[in-house]
Amino acid sequence: MAEFDTNSRSSSDGEASFHGSTNLSSSRPPLVDSSNVGNGPISSASDEPSNQAFNDVLQSEIGITTLLGRLKQSIASARDFASFLKKRSALEEEHAQGLKKLCRSSHDTARRPESRQGSYAQNFDEVTQIHDRMADNGVQFAFSLHQMHEDLSELAIEKERGRKQWKQSGFSAEKKAQDAEAAMEKAKSKYESLAEDYERARTGDKQNSRVFGLKGPKSAAQVEEDLLRKVQTADSEYQSRVQIAQSLRQELVTSLRPQAVKALQDQIVECDSGLTLQLQKFASFNEKLLLGNGLCVSPLQDSSGGGAAPRRSLRDVIHRIDNERDLKTYVLGFTSRIGPKHPEIRYERHPTLQSSQPPQPIQTVLQMPKVPTQPYHSQQQQLQTSSALPMPPAPSDAPPAASDTRAATFGPDGQGFDHGFGHLTSHTTPPAHNSFAQSASKPNHSSSQADTSSQPIAIINKSGGLPALKPVFGISLDELFSRDHSAVPMIIHQCLQAVDLYGLDVEGIYRASGTSSHINTLRNIFDHDSMLVDFRNPETFFHDVNSVAGLLKQFLRELPDPLLTAEHYHNFIEAAHIDEDITRRDSLHAIINSLPDPNYATLRALTLHLNRVQEHSSANKMNAGNLAICFGPTLMDTSGAHMPDSGWQVRVVDTILQNTYQIFDED
Secondary structure (H helix, E strand, C coil): CCCCCCCCCCCCCCCCCCCCCCCCCCCCCCCCCCCCCCCCCCCCCCCHHHHHHHHHHHHCCCHHHHHHHHHHHHHHHHHHHHHHHHHHHHHHHHHHHHHHHHHHHHHHHHCCCCCCCCHHHHHHHHHHHHHHHHHHHHHHHHHHHHHHHHHHHHHHHHHHHHHHHHHHHHHHHHHHHHHHHHHHHHHHHHHHHHHHHHHHHHCCCCCCCCEEECCEEECHHHHHHHHHHHHHHHHHHHHHHHHHHHHHHHHHHHHHHHHHHHHHHHHHHHHHHHHHHHHHHHHHHHHHHHHHHHHHHCCCCCCCCCCCCCCCCHHHHHHCCCHHHHHHHHHHCCHHHCCCCCCCCCCCCCHHHCCCCCCCCHHHHHCCCCCCCCCHHHHHHHHHHHHCCCCCCCCCCCCCCHHHHHHHCECCCCCECCCCHHHHHHHHCCCCCCHHHHHHHCCCHHHHHHHHHHCHHHHHHHHCCCCCCCCCCCCCHHHHHHHHCCCCCHHHHHHHHHHHHHCCCCCCCCCCCCCHHHHHHHHHHHHHCHHHCCCCCHHHHCCCHHHHHHHHHHHHHCCCCCCCCCCCHHHHHHHHCCCCHHHHHHHHHHHHHCCCHHHHHHHHHHHHHHHHHHHCHHHHCCCHHHHHHHHHHHHHCCCCCCHHHHHHHHHHHHHHHHCHHHHCCCC
C-alpha cells in the first residue's frame, strides 16, 4: 500500500506543525490489523455462521461481481474525500494568504503619520504578528491537506487499475467455464436426440421409417447402421465436452476464482485502509491547527524561567494600550509649536476724545434692544422728537439721519433687519466724530446683502421668500442650457451629489417622501439662484436627504417636456414590447442616442447615479426594479396622459438601469 507522508515545515514556540508521518498509534488504534489485511475475514467462535456465509458468497459465481462493486465504492469514497481535501486546502490557502496580506497592509497603515502612534501602534504591531503566525499555521495546514489529496488521488487511480485488471481476468475465467458448460449441454442434447432416433429404428418403430437418400430410399438396416454411427460420434463429442467443462470448472473453483477474490479483497482493504489513514491524519492536523492558533492567541507560560522572553497573549497585548499616555505624548509633541502669548485685550480711550461725560460702554451698543411694539408711525414721531434735542454739530461726512437709515433697512413686511439701531443711536451715541459710534449706528446695507448671498436658508426663514431671479422649475432643459451654459442643470448636479454623499445607504431612498416644507424652501432657493446652493454641506438641506430626492423628482415632473421627450415616447414604448433582452437594449440605445444634447447629458448623469444607488441595494432596499417604478412615469409621462402604459414605462427605465455601462460611458 502506498505511503502517505506529508512533509512540511514546522513552527516553534507553541505553533502547530503538520507532518504526515506523525505517529498516530500512541493516541488511536489502527483501523485494520496488518496481519489480517488481505487474508480474508477474521474468524471467531461467535462469528462462525456469518463467516461461513461470507465465504459462501465469495466462492460462488457472484463473488467476483460482488467484490468488484465493493471496490468501486471504496474508490469512489477515496476520490470524494480527496476532492474534499483539495477544496478545503484551497479555502485554507486563500484564507491564510488573505490574512497575511491583511497583516501587511494593517502594519503599513498603522505606521502612517495620520494613524495613532505610541502604545497603540506598538501593541497593534504585535497583534498583527500574532495573526501572521496564525496565517503561517494555516499555510502549513493547507499544504498538508494538498499533499494528502495527491496521495489519496494516486491511491484511487492505482486501485482503479487493479480493479479493471482483476475484473478482466476474473470475468474471463468465469466466461470460459460458462462457455464450456454451454458447449457440453449442446453436445448432450444432440447425443440424446440421436440415441432416441437409433432406439426407434432398432426396435422396429415404423413411424417415419421411410428415408430417402441420393440413390433412392434406404432400407431399415441401412438407416439403423447410419444412426448407430452418428450416435457413437455424438457420444464421443459429448464425453469430450464434459471433460473440458469439468477441467475448466475445477480450475475456476480451485484456482482462478479464489485468486481473483483474494486480489480484490486485498485491493479493497488497501483502499479502505489508505482512506482511513488519511481521515486520521486529517483529524490530527485539525487538532494541531486549532491548538497552534490557540497557543498563538494565548501561549503557555514557561515556568522554568528560561532566558527567552515569554510571548504575551492577545489579551495582554491589548490591555497594554494606554490611551491616556498616548494622548499626553501626542499633545506634548506640539510644545515647540506654541506661539507667543497674545497681549491682554483692554479698551484704551484716545486722548482727543476726553470729555467731561464718560463714553457709553461698548456693550451698550452691542446689546441691542428688543423690537419696539409700537406702530411704525409712532416710531417716526419718537425719532423726530429725539432729533429736536440739542446735539453737537456733525461733520460733513456724518451718517444720514436715523429715521432715513432705518427706513432704508426695512423689508417688504415693514420689519427691518436691524431693529432699534436708529433709536439707540439718537440717544446714546457720543459726539459725531466718534468713529466707533458711527459704525455702530450705521445699518451697513451692503453687508446685509452679503449675508443674504452666503446664508440663503436663514434669509428664507426671516423674510418668508426670495425673488425668482433665475427660475429652474417649469423651465425646459433647452432654455436652461441656453441660459446657464450647462448641459446638466445645476439642480440635478447638486441633488445627485447630495444623495451620492449622504443617501446611498438610506433605506427607501427615492421611495420615501421628504418633508414638504423643506422641499418648498429648497425650491425657492434654486429658483432664486442655483449658484448659491452647495449640497456638500448637509446643513444646507436640513440633514434631510429624502427631501433632496423629492426635490429632484419634483423638478423632473415639472419639466414642460419629459426627460425622454414626448417626441420619442411611442418609440420607447415599442422598444419595451420587445421580449429579447439584447434586442430591446439595442433599440433603446439607438433611441437614447437621438435625444437632444441636454436630455442625453441629464439622462446619462441620472442613470449613472441610479446605478450607484442600486449597487447599494443591500442597504437601501432599492434595486433596479424598485427605482424603475419610482422613475418610470417621472421620466416619460409627466402629464399622466399615458397611465395604461405605466408598466411599459417601468420596463424602459429598468432595461436602461440593467444595461447602464452598455448604453453610457462611465467616464
